[in-house]
Each structure stands twice: as structure tokens, then as C-alpha cells.
Amino acid sequence: MIHIVLWLPLLAGLLLFVVPGLGRSFATLSAAVSLLITVVLFASYRGEGVAYASQVPFLPEAGVYYAVGLDGAGLLLWLAVSLVVLLGVWVADVPVRFLALALMMQTGLLGIFAAQDLVLFYVFFEATLIPALLMLWFYGGPDRLRAIYTFALFTLVGSLPMLASIFAVRFLGGADSFLYTDLVARPFSGQTAVLAFLGFLIALAVKTPFFPLHAWLPSFHQQNHPSGLADAMGTLYKVGIFALFKWAIPLMPEGFREWQGLMLFLAAFGALYAAWLAFSAPDWKTLLAYAGVSHMGVAALGLFSGNMEGAVGALYLLGASMVYGSAMFLFVGLVYKRTESLEILPVRGLAKHTPALYVLGMFLLMAMIGLPGLSGFPGELMVLLGAYQVSPWLTFLAFLAVIAAAAYALTAYQKLFQETPQAQAVPDMDTREWGFAALTVGVLLLMGLYPKLFTVYLEPLGKAFAALFGGAS
Amino acid sequence: MQETFLLPLTIALPVLGFVILGLFGKRIGEPSAGRLASILVLGSFLLGLVLLLQGGARWALPDWLPGIPFSLNLDNLSGVMLMVVTGVGFLIHVWAIGYMHGDPGYSRFFSYFNLFIAAMLVLILGDSLPVVFIGWEGVGLASYLLIGFWYQERLNADSARKAFIVNRIGDLGFLLAMGLLWSMFGTLSISELAEKVAAGGYSFTTLTLAGFFLLIGAMGKSAQVPLMVWLPDAMAGPTPVSALIHAATMVTAGVYLLVRHAFMLHGDGFLSGLIVAVGFLTAIYGALCSLGQWDIKRIVAYTTLSQLGFMFVAVGVGAYWVAIFHIVTHAFFKALMFMASGSVIHALGGEQDVRKMGGMRKYLPATHLHGLVATFASGGLVPLAGFWSKDAILAYSFEYGPWLWALMLFASVLAALYSIRWYVLVFWGDYRGKEHPHESPAVMLWPNHILMGGAIGVGFIGLPYVIDYKNFIEPFLTKAIGDFPHQKLPVLTEWVLIATSAVVAIAALWWGFRFFQQKMPAWYERFQVAALQGFYADAVYNTLLVNPARGLAELLFGGDKGLLAGFMGLGGLVGGLGSVLTKLQTGALRFYIAGLVIALVLLVGWGVLR
């Protein structure tokens, strides 16, 4: 079952790319099937650690296996990815080949979360870059070449140290293979471990993105196609927190300890810095880019606290922000469809013409700024509870961002939807968009009001994580 | 106390209203939308009343988040608040059916109004602090939506945004309090916290810090100085919103939060002093500003600010049940004051400047009666409701220190003055405008009648002990708040205090009645200029906080671009290194050979010397 979900999108995407005549409905069908099976997998999960595991030797002499499996975190993120892909291919106003690329990227993303072998993880990690670059190249804006250079160089140059660290962890740590189970059994310590952790950190700091290696993100989002689909996929690609949680920290807990103080500071600072900056953003894509950096900063703060609450919060926030971040980009795409522009300053007062869109945007915005009752809050609360135990001051610093978030979100939204309505009427949501709205709002409310559904599986993972540091933090 | 799902049902009813009216409001239309919303609120009221009479109720969903249940608790304290919110809320809903007549967003209004009630109930009934926080921010959201209800006007949208952002500052305090309490006690359920605090074994300074954080949160929500700047601008919303949210209920949430945590505040000298200071400052600030306003709603808004200050002082001096008592009486007379103002605005076709009012007692007899009662209750005229709760605050202040009593007495004088000023400018004298005022329809009068009854009579549930009439509310509330026994004042002192308050109130009201009818003397006009601007609080905030924040945002934005340029510069560095190295590629053969030879010599030399 797991293999179907994992490889179906790639195959469907390839097919669609070659035969675009199959149309959007084919893509939507594939995405829907993926989501459905993922929901079934989730529903059948009983909390037994890594489930649906499967392991096939790939290069046994080198210790590389094709090993996949899902635990609570993996399932949550699979749900997020599948949901967003469905939303994206359903509602984005793009050529069919674009949808095909998105589907191909889905396999990469699912693979990152399901990989139980470190080399396999790296393969998926890097391979997912290709569709993202292609989407930017074929469908990006006028200045996309610079954006591609920046994005590609940051990611690739960042990943090289990680590759070196991967080998260091296995061979200097003395594990038998690259399997997760083997690597975790022999954690890697010592001076070299500190350097090896840095290797992972650099790559994942680019991927999270984490201040100050976030500089590639604004141009990436600005140059992507205004429908928001590539941006949504890019938001899903923000796997840094997950990779730190699953691979980097458990494999080198001592190494992590050395860097912990600095990273906590950068996380808190980055969260506030990005939120503050977002206020000056001239267009929606830039605003959302910085908002994303801010949320990841908060999640990172939780993760680096090294306790159960922080880890659970970080993972939950990651899943939640994947959903509302991507949905927000798609929403902006819907606005673009009607206004041909993504600038914030012009007053359009769209609420008069598109009240339903206005309400949808309000839900998404409120989720994004962490309104309790919507999906952003449980994660943020758990991060707060975890981080406060480790550093009250940094927690204060990071959570000043909630004030900044309200400021940038509402100010921008006011110009777009409130104030004097523009003379030209634009259509309100059509059926597809209503479907998108219903599904998104439903998930936001579900994640916000009944987090137990997921946290019951995240809690043991968080406890195991905290145990790496002797239980105390 | 029973565990029952009926308790969340009280919340579910207005949520249902929010959803139904939100999705199908346009189809339901006037006036059914308003009726539906009102009936749902009435349903919550009745359900809550029944549960309260049965001795309370609980409901919990364990492990909603790891270690944190989703729990609700209806005890005497939350019960009283629930009665106020849903009871007065119901009356205001009914009133709004008439007031919002003809507005294109009629159903949307009632949808949001129901959302507010639902969120407020979550806030009140929450036993687990994150649940309270859901309601806390939820009412902030409803407030935002309702203040900016007519968002097509930029001013309204700005006011709504300002309210939300300033509230968020307070919310940060709430969040930090949760963080601290979790790290101290490992639980966020208020009932468990009360037990653990009583058990002892923690640092008192840390507990003070937690109380301080909660205070920040309360200050934001209850518009205390210095987080009060959002409340006057909140008047941009429709009058029912001002009456319900910014007078009777949401703004009292801060007081409620503090009373709920009385076990944390009690006995803490620093916090008590701080709360008293903040409350007193707010009471005076609100009073002085009110005396300078020309917009009828802003006049009343500042009076609310002042009364909230009184409530905070009550909390600070340890008179927790009195603070709640004052919430109850204040809900009645302040809502009445707002709604009477609303009736006048409605009668004059939207006029809000009191300079164009006056003489309304001739045109609007029923509303005039409402306004008169509201004035007397607000001014603290015996034996109306406002007198008894304010007098209780004064009595407890006297125990705290007679100097505080004197200060609070001064504040009461101001309260009487601003109340009577409102009355005189609106209802007395001759009409200074040009409209044709007409009385409100019955649907708007009846809720006011009921509120008037409350403003007159509700004080009698909390009479001072020296009067031989049972004080119902004190034991009722103390059962839930916690027993903090205090020395009762001697009988004579108590009577003297009561008499002084009564006489002072009457004198102030009478003096104000004469003073505000005449032309204002020069010193008052000068005072008024400053008071009108809220003593320039907005300007101060803009200069010190808002503009520097924006400037910093611009700066950092440019800085971030520079950061990217810096990374690109790194790339350029590599390129530069490359161009230096290409200089080695001369193309000249002899140069290459020379290089080979030199390298050979060096290698051999190294090999030999090793």
C-alpha cells in the first residue's frame, strides 16, 4: 500500500507529462487517490512505531537499502502533502504539464518523509529539487534565471556538507548500514560529530529555511508562477524541521548539544526578524515567504528545546504550516486570477465583489497568525510550553512575532479586501474553488479543534526525542 | 456538579448560529436572522441557568494536547458571568434587530454577534487555560470583525486592526503566563493550579511573575492604561457592538481572568499594588477623557474605561467578588447607556455629535427615562445598582488604606460628573440640531426597559453587611473564587463610608447638572482640547512605537536584500578567485615547462630531505 502511494504520483505525473490530453481531471484523480489511501493508512495506524515498513537491499555491500516506513510524524506529513497536492492540482489555474510536474514532486516529498535509510533519504531530498527547478524554469517570472541560480546554488552547495556528514556518521560512527535503525543504535559522538552535525545543519538550514540561510526564499516565491502552485509545492519542500528531528539530532545528539544555544537564538531571532520584515513586503508572495520563515523559526525553537512539548509542537506546526502556507499561496493565486496583480498597496476592496473569497482568506489568515481554534495554534502552544522551559527570554523574543504577524497580515488584507471597493466587478468563487475552500477550512478547523487526532501519535515520538538528552533539558 | 454534554451545548448553540447565518444568511434575511440569533442566545442563557441551578457542570476531553485536557467548568463564578453575557447579550441581540434594520450586512452582523457570544462562553467556561485562550482570542476576532463591520470606510478598518493588534500585545502576556505555569506546575488546568498553589513548594517570585504575565493579558483585553488606546476607536463599530462587547462583556474578560486566578494574586503585595495603580490610573484617565469628548459614543466609551479601572482596583484590594458584582451592575447600566445613546443616534438619523443634540427628553420620552436611570446608576446614586457595587469597592479600598479610599472617592466624583454631563448634553436643554427625532420601535424599547429594571434593582443582591438584608452574591461567588477571609469594617465606619459616598454622589450629580448646562469657562475649554485627544496618547504611541517599528521593518527589509547580495557576493568571490587563477593559464609553453621543472625539483627535494 505504501508503495502505491509513494510511486503513483510519479508515474501519473510522467504519464500526464507525456500525454497532456488526459487533462486536469487525471491529475486530480491521482491526487485524490493518493490522499484517500493515505487517510486509510492513517486510520489503520495503531501507534506501533514505524508501520507499513518494507526493506529491500539496494547496495548491500555499501549498506544502502530501499527502506520505507511511516510513523506518526511521517503519517501526519504524508497527509499534509497529499492534501495540499490535491488542493493545488484541483484549483490552480495552470497548464497541464505544470500539474504533471507537481505530481512528480509529490513522490519526492513523500519519499523524504517515508525513507528509513539515510542514503535513500538523501536521494529523495535531492531529487525533489528537480521538479521544483523545472516549475520555476518553465513557468516562472521574468527574472527567474536569477531565482533559479540562487535556489539551486543554495540548495546544492548546502547539501554537499550533508553528504559528507552522511558518510561520516555511518563510517566513523561504526554502524552496519545506512538504515535508520542501525544508525540510531550507534550514535556518533566526539569532536568530529560536532562538525558532522554542522554539515547536516547547513543543508537543513537552507531547507527549513532558517535565518540567515533563508535569503533564497523571497526570490524563489516572487518568480514562481502567480497561480501559487509552485509556491505551494515549495512550501511542502520545507522539510528541514523533519529531517533535523528524525535524522540529524538523533544520530548526533552530542553534536547537537554543542550547537543548541546558537541555534535556539537564531531560531527565535529569525522568527521575529522575518515577521517584522513581512510588514514591508511589497507583494503577497514576498509577505508569505517571510511569514513562512517566521513560522519555521518558531517550529525550530520548539525542536531545539529538546523536550517532548517542543518536539511535538514543532512537528505539528510543520504539518499545519504546510497546509495553511500552501493554501495561502493558492488563495493568492485565486486573487491573481481576478486582479492580475499581487501587489499589496493598491486598495481594491474586493470583499464587496467576492464575499466568499474574503471569508476564505480570513480563515487562512487567522490560521496563519495562530488564532486558537485553527490549525496554527496547537503547534505554537506546544512550542511555547517546550521552549519556555529552556529559555524564557528567547521564547518571549520569538513570540513577539505574534504581534508582528497580526500587524502584517491584517494590514495587507485590509488593502486587498476592505476599504473602498474597486469599480470593476470580479467573479466570486466557482464550484471548484468552493470545494477547495470547504476542504481547507475543514482541515484547519479539524487540526485546530481536535489536535488529539495527531498528537496522540506525536507524543511518544516527542518523548523518545527528549530521552536522547537524558530526559531533562 | 455533574459531567454533562449539555455544557458544551451552551457554546454549540451560538456556534450553530454563526455557521448557519454565515452560510445562508443572505437567504434567511431580515428579520429572521436577528430572531434566530437572539433565540439561540436565549437558549444558551436558559440552559446555563438550569445547569447552574443544578449546582454547576463540568465537561472534559482528556489529552486534547499532551497533558492538557479540553475542559469546561460551570461553577458559581463562571455561572454569574454566563448569566450576564447571555442575558444581557440576548437583550442586546433583540435591540439590534431594530437597530440594524435596513443594513445590507444584517445577517452577517448577527452571524458575527453569535460568534462573539460563543467565544465569550468558551472564555468564561474554560477550565484549561488553552481553552480560555481560544475564547480569549476568539472574542478578539469577533471584536475585529464587528468593529470593522462597515469596513468599506478606511477608518473603521483601521480601528478594527488597531484593536486586534493592541489586544495581541496583551495576548503575548497570556501566552507567557501559560509557558511559565506549565514549567512550574506541569498543568494548565485552573482547578489543578489552584490546588498546586495552595500546596506550596515553589518560588513565590516566579508565581508573581506568572501573575504579572496574566495581568498584562488582562490589561490588553480590558483596555487598562497603557493598553487602552484601542477602546475609543472601537466605537467605529455599530452601537450594539459597543454595548455588548466593549461595555458589558469582552472588556470585562480581563477582570474575570484575574478573579479566576485570585488564588495566585492573593497575598502578593507587589501584584496587588500594581493592579491598584493600573486600575486607578485607568479610572482617572477614562474619566478625564470622557469629560472632553463630543462624540456620544466616545463619551460612553471612556466612561467604560473608567469603570473598568474601578474593577481592577477592586481586584487589587482583594475584593474579588466585588469586582464581579461591579461587572454585573456595570453590564446593566453601561449597556443601557449605550443603547440609549444608540436610540438617540437612531432617532436623529445617524447623528453622533452631542453638540447637535440636546432636549431629547421632549422628543424621546421612553429613551429619556432609560438615559436618566443609566446616568443615576452610573453616577452612583443611591439606591441604584451602581451605587452598591461602587460603594463596596470604596469600602475595601478603605481597608487597603484610607488614602486609596480618598482617591477612589475622587474618581467617583468624576464618574458622577461624566455621567451627568452625558445626560445634560443629550437630553436636557434645547435641541441644537435640525433633524426630526422619532422614538425607537418597540423591539428596541423593551430590552432597554428590562436593562433599566436591572440597573435599578440588581444592586440589591449585594448589599453591605451593615444593612439588614441578605447579601446573596458574596457567598455565592466566594464559593467559587475561594475563601479569602477579611476583616469586616466596624459598623460605624461602614455607615460613614456609605453615607459619604451617597452624599458625595448626589452633590456631584447636582453640581454637574448645573455646571454643564451653562457655557463652559475658559479653563474647561483648554482642558477639553487635551482630553479630546485622549491626552495625546495616540500621538505618543505613534511616535515612540508605531513609526519606529515601521521604520525598522523597512530597514530590515533592505537589510535582508543586502544579505542575499552578500551571498551572491560570495559567489562573486569564487568567480574572482577563478579569474585570479586563470592568470596561470598563459598559453605560453615555456612557462608551463618552467612550472613543471620547479615542481619536480621541489618534490625531489622533499623526497630526499624526508
Place this chain on the structure above:
Amino acid sequence: MIWLIASALLFSIGAYGALTRRTAILMFLSIELMLNAAALSLISFSKMLGSLDAQVVVLFIIAIAAAEVAVGLGLIVAIFRRRETTGVDELRQLRG
């Protein structure tokens, strides 16, 4: 022993020639000289140490030298046809 010194001398002359000669042919000649100097030193080592491996290497060197000369001279002729000159200082097109 003396043969080692001889080969070192030969090598130096070859190196000097490679560095100072301007024409391609003479430079080539100098390189050949260096190659043969190396072969000579290998032979003398073989004699000194009694090992036959060095002599095998010398055979390799001779073969390689022959091949290299063939290719090299062919290149020089081709260049001369194109550029009318074999002065190495003028042949600089492969610069970075």
C-alpha cells in the same frame, strides 16, 4: 655511479634546453634528451642494484618516446603549416 652523474648532467642540459629554446623542434629535442637521461639513470640503477625491473621500464620508455616523437613531430608540422612559425612564444592561443 658515474653514469648517474652523467644522466643528471644530461637531464640538466635537457631541462636547460627545454626552458631556453624558442623553436618547437629544439624544445622537443631537449625533452627527448631528458627522457633518455632518465633511461640512462634507470639502467645504471639496474646495474647497481642487480634488478631487472628497471631495464623493463627502460624498454617502455624507448617505446613511448618513439610514439611520442611521431605524434609530436606530426603536430609540429601541422602547426607550422598553419602558423608559418614554430616559435613557442607566438603559439599562445590556449590561454585562459
